[in-house]
Amino acid sequence: MVLDPHRWLELRRFRGLYETGAISLSEIAKETGLNRRTVRKYLSAQAVAPPRRAANGRPRKRVVDEVAPLIDAMLRAEITIKGAVIHERLVQEYGFTGNYQRVKLYLQEARPRIAEELGIAPDELAGLHRRFEVVPGAQAQVDWGDEGKILAHVGIPKVYSFHMVLSYSRDPFCCFTTSQDLATFFDCHRQAFAHFGGVPMSIVYDRTKTVVRRHVAPGEAVPLHPEAVAFAGHYDFDVDVLAAYRPTGKGRVER
Template identity: 35%
Template sequence: MDKDKRGYIRYLHNTLGKSISAIARELGIARQTVRRALNEQTNRAKNQRPSKLDPYKKEIKRLLEANPNITNVLILEKIRQLGYEGGRSILGDYLRKLRPKVRESYLPIETMPGEQAQVDWAYAGEIAVGEHKRKLYIFCMILSYSRHFYFEPTVSMKQDIFLACHINAFRFFGGVPKNIVYDNLKSVVLSRLGNDIHYNPSMLDFAAYYGFKLKVCNPRAPHEKGKVERIIAYITNNFMQKEEYHDFKHIRSEALLWLKNTACKRKHSTTGKVPIEEFEKKEKAFLLKLPQKAYDYAAPKVIHPQKDGLFRFDANRYSVP
């Protein structure tokens, strides 16, 4: 029986004074059903026992009106002086209902041209690579001033791929931002205890080679890299939904075309400007120069053949030459 019907039964009985038999005939239901609906109301009333806090609610409201920032602990202390013997949790539940809910808000952080980029990964489902299905990821780097960005699909988030994506982004921009902001990715941070950060040595070496500084967000603070979060949502909701990509080769080629012909030429919703135009006019000249030779990120790995004489690498098997 739905809530509206139970309410109507109680209305007929309590307000209009109709008998259980009369209600049953009028609604075409069993008398036992009518009794059950009325008993539910009685049982709920029995369960709603007076709270130990009830005599003190008027005083609590007065304290909040006098000082909206008064702490729960201080309120508890004051009502205990008046005789309250209940617990802290009852008071806390009641105060949560009284206090206005405050949404966290953040001031937008704007930076100077060439000063900062933000980087992150996103999982994007699966894609065909040859005869196999592989997990698909999106690497993204966005320049904080112009909102000009680079992204590329990958099938791995390993360290060498991570560094290769950076190099591709630097080439795309024609330079290197002075600071790059990351989440606490294992590719960047091996461990962290508060502000004591143990960086990944290979990432430190890479940053030193290109001359940029590593910046990592505070834990559980995604707003500190909000620009890359939003651009990933833009990629996911636009490029990834544009069409069905046949395989990894197809999505890679389409990604670069969409990036150059569509994404970089759109008017940005926050700045109201076209990112590629802002980049060319005001930011590109402030990027650090690229070194003559790209960083050697190759990580040689010894692979031994399995019992069937085949090598296994990145979920694929290869025969011994």
């Protein structure tokens, strides 16, 4: 079975939780509506990212492949070294131009492989990553606020507030709109990116209609709005849609 991009994004957000043991394959299968064997296949070390091919049909070379031996050497010296530290060293000492997300994806495959070389059992490695923290620039959370009819006296029936909060620093961005349509939604994102001076690696949303194409029952795969997928692809961030009935998933922006 080959996953379409929407389902791949839906499944990929569970990788970190799965690797730390916080969620099981069965729970992920139930959450996404996918077969348990399919979930295992696409969360395995060999399936870090969807296979992409160049025009000649051969696998496309990744920027991170050039520094892969250096990353492997750092892991052999310190298997628990953080991805952010590795990325910083690559940039400062070796002139690496790729972003942190590329290193992070490579580490998902490389760390278990190097651990096996060092004789570290998978359950021991999982124990080393039990803490699930957000590093700077890794995540932001988005939400809408309804400001009601505060400008009704000047002929504006409704006012909304758009909020984006960086999960690590809690740096907030807010702007006010008179619409929640797609164009306004994406324009608010651009203003937030300008405010923060960059784009986070992933953005957490609830099941808003500007991100989710239609609502589905708990346990079924969430179909993402194609415009949201295209926007995320253009700015190179991951769309992370909260599972149903998980109100604490956006605690930073809700507060």
